Amino acid sequence: MTKRQSLFVFALTALAALAPVTAFAGEGEGLLEANTHLSDPASLQRGAKLFMNYCSGCHSLKYLRYGRMADDLGLSEKQVQENLNFTGAKYLDHVNVAMNPTDAANWFGKTPPDLSLEGRARGPNWIYTYLKSFYADESRPSGWNNTVLPNASMPNVLWQLQGVAHPVTEPKHGDEPCAKGEFEGKCIKDLAVDDAHKGQLTPEEYDRAALDITAFLQYAAEPAALQRTQYGWKVILFLAFFTFLAYLLKREYWRDVH
Numbered sequence: 001m002t003k004r005q006s007l008f009v010f011a012l013t014a015l016a017a018l019a020p021v022t023a024f025a026g027e028g029e030g031l032l033e034a035n036t037h038l039s040d041p042a043s044l045q046r047g048a049k050l051f052m053n054y055c056s057g058c059h060s061l062k063y064l065r066y067g068r069m070a071d072d073l074g075l076s077e078k079q080v081q082e083n084l085n086f087t088g089a090k091y092l093d094h095v096n097v098a099m100n101p102t103d104a105a106n107w108f109g110k111t112p113p114d115l116s117l118e119g120r121a122r123g124p125n126w127i128y129t130y131l132k133s134f135y136a137d138e139s140r141p142s143g144w145n146n147t148v149l150p151n152a153s154m155p156n157v158l159w160q161l162q163g164v165a166h167p168v169t170e171p172k173h174g175d176e177p178c179a180k181g182e183f184e185g186k187c188i189k190d191l192a193v194d195d196a197h198k199g200q201l202t203p204e205e206y207d208r209a210a211l212d213i214t215a216f217l218q219y220a221a222e223p224a225a226l227q228r229t230q231y232g233w234k235v236i237l238f239l240a241f242f243t244f245l246a247y248l249l250k251r252e253y254w255r256d257v258h
């Protein structure tokens with residue numbers, strides 16, 4: 001390969017690496033703002049607990065090890081192995097699912113995807129909104145639908161916590177497409193949990209739970225980000241100190257000149 005060819009290949013690879021970011025860049029409209037705080041270990045711990053209890057039966061985090069998660073989230077080996085690991089995996093194993101992928105595809109019509117990189121691929125706002133956008137829909141095989149991922153094959157696994165949301169609809173305006181999708185020939189305006197279908201959590205508590213899971217998936221997609229922010233301070237302190245030394249040195253050198 002000539003130098004020019006290899007430069008071209010390099011440019012193409014770099015562009016391909018950027019593609020996932022740009023592919024979803026247009027999907028920001030209509031999403032809720034996920035105010036996640038990755039520096040809050042309690043939020044990440046709650047998110048990890050919810051994920052392991054409600055999601056890990058179907059979704060793996062194949063790039064994350066239990067041991068790494070324990071270190072990053074300030075948990076002990078015992079806490080993780082007793083409370084968060086339900087597959088009997090070893091402490092240093094990756095977070096895999098016990099379910100066979102073929103069974104999963106038969107049951108749900110689709111294999112639940114690995115969510116290791118979901119926090120980066122879809123981004124926190126998308127995940128947060130998705131977890132708050134399930135509604136009961138008898139026309140779907142699972143009995144559920146989702147306004148962010150229409151006809152999703154995932155059921156609302158958090159319904160006991162959230163309650164069962166039903167769509168609030170409004171008539172369609174001519175041929176205009178409905179922003180949040182259609183339900184029984186009308187546009188979905190909003191989703192609401194009425195008193196008869198309440199969950200164990202209040203709406204505020206459910207928002208918190210959805211936010212904690214989102215934060216945990218955001219962390220899982222880039223575990224090094226937690227440490228990077230810690231290093232950041234050290235680097236800035238070092239630079240400040242070094243600038244101070246350089247200033248003293250400069251003063252020393254210039255003393256005789258003035």
Ligand code: HEC
Nearest residue numbers: 054055057058108110111112113122151152153154157213
């Ligand atoms: C019963 C199995 C099951 C459980 C439990 C489950 N999911 Fe899913 N999930 C699925 C399936 C199947 C899909 C694929 C949906 C589709 O594309 O139609 C999916 C898709 C997703 C997606 C979208 C992936 C994408 O980018 O298209 C996210 C995010 C997700 N699940 C998060 C979660 C979270 C968070 C939990 C726990 C609160 C959870 N899931 C629990 C089966 C499950």
